[in-house]
Amino acid sequence: MESMIEFVHRRIEKNNYNIAVDFTMGNGYDTLFLSGLANKVYSFDIQKQALINTKERLKDVNNVELILDSHEHVDKYVDSIDVGIFNFGYLPNGDHSITTKADSSLEAIKKGIELLNPGCILYLVVYVGHDEGKRESVIIDEYVSKLDFKLFNVGMFKMINKELAPYVIMIEKRK
Numbered sequence: 693m694e695s696m697i698e699f700v701h702r703r704i705e706k707n708n709y710n711i712a713v714d715f716t717m718g719n720g721y722d723t724l725f726l727s728g729l730a731n732k733v734y735s736f737d738i739q740k741q742a743l744i745n746t747k748e749r750l751k752d753v754n755n756v757e758l759i760l761d762s763h764e765h766v767d768k769y770v771d772s773i774d775v776g777i778f779n780f781g782y783l784p785n786g787d788h789s790i791t792t793k794a795d796s797s798l799e800a801i802k803k804g805i806e807l808l809n810p811g812c813i814l815y816l817v818v819y820v821g822h823d824e825g826k827r828e829s830v831i832i833d834e835y836v837s838k839l840d841f842k843l844f845n846v847g848m849f850k851m852i853n854k855e856l857a858p859y860v861i862m863i864e865k866r867k
């Protein structure tokens with residue numbers, strides 16, 4: 693079976709977009725992927741190292757704005773969103789104590805939903821294999837499962853026979 697992020701990319705690559713947001717830049721793989729499909733990509737991280745790593749990966753790309761700020765401030769930089777990726781957790785090969793946190797993640801998801809254009813989707817890759825990730829997953833699941841079905845389609849892609857496997861949540865704003 694494909695990985696969770698491969699599943700997300702495969703769905704996203706079916707379309708082109710005006711504005712894309714990578715809410716968790718990390719090493720820039722998702723940002724680079726989005727840059728090939730969108731007119732403009734805004735990419736957020738709180739770690740300078742993420743921006744350094746991503747800048748290196750994006751050498752030949754000029755439609756990306758790398759932003760050293762926490763993702764719940766997305767509305768300071770972006771007016772509307774056509775596709776967004778949250779790939780929660782910590783920087784692989786980085787400091788594992790610097791990870792996304794439940795409260796700011798939830799705030800960023802709420803802002804992302806507000807900015808999302810009708811017919812467009814936010815993709816959340818959620819990791820439950822570490823303590824903060826578990827806490828984050830409970831809070832996120834509770835919030836998204838209560839979104840009004842008349843306004844949003846909310847779906848999940850999950851391995852149901854592996855307790856601590858990461859999973860994907862998709863939030864589509866209905867037209």
Ligand SMILES: C[S@@+](CC[C@H](N)C(=O)[O-])C[C@H]1O[C@@H](n2cnc3c(N)ncnc32)[C@H](O)[C@@H]1O
Pocket residue numbers: 715716717718719720721722723736737738739742761762763764779780781782783784790791792793796
């Ligand atoms: C799993 S990595 C993301 C992987 C990345 N999308 C890629 O393609 O390499 C998670 C990233 O989220 C970042 N992060 C943690 N808290 C954040 C916050 N409040 N706002 C934005 N990024 C944050 C971490 O620094 C880390 O780089």
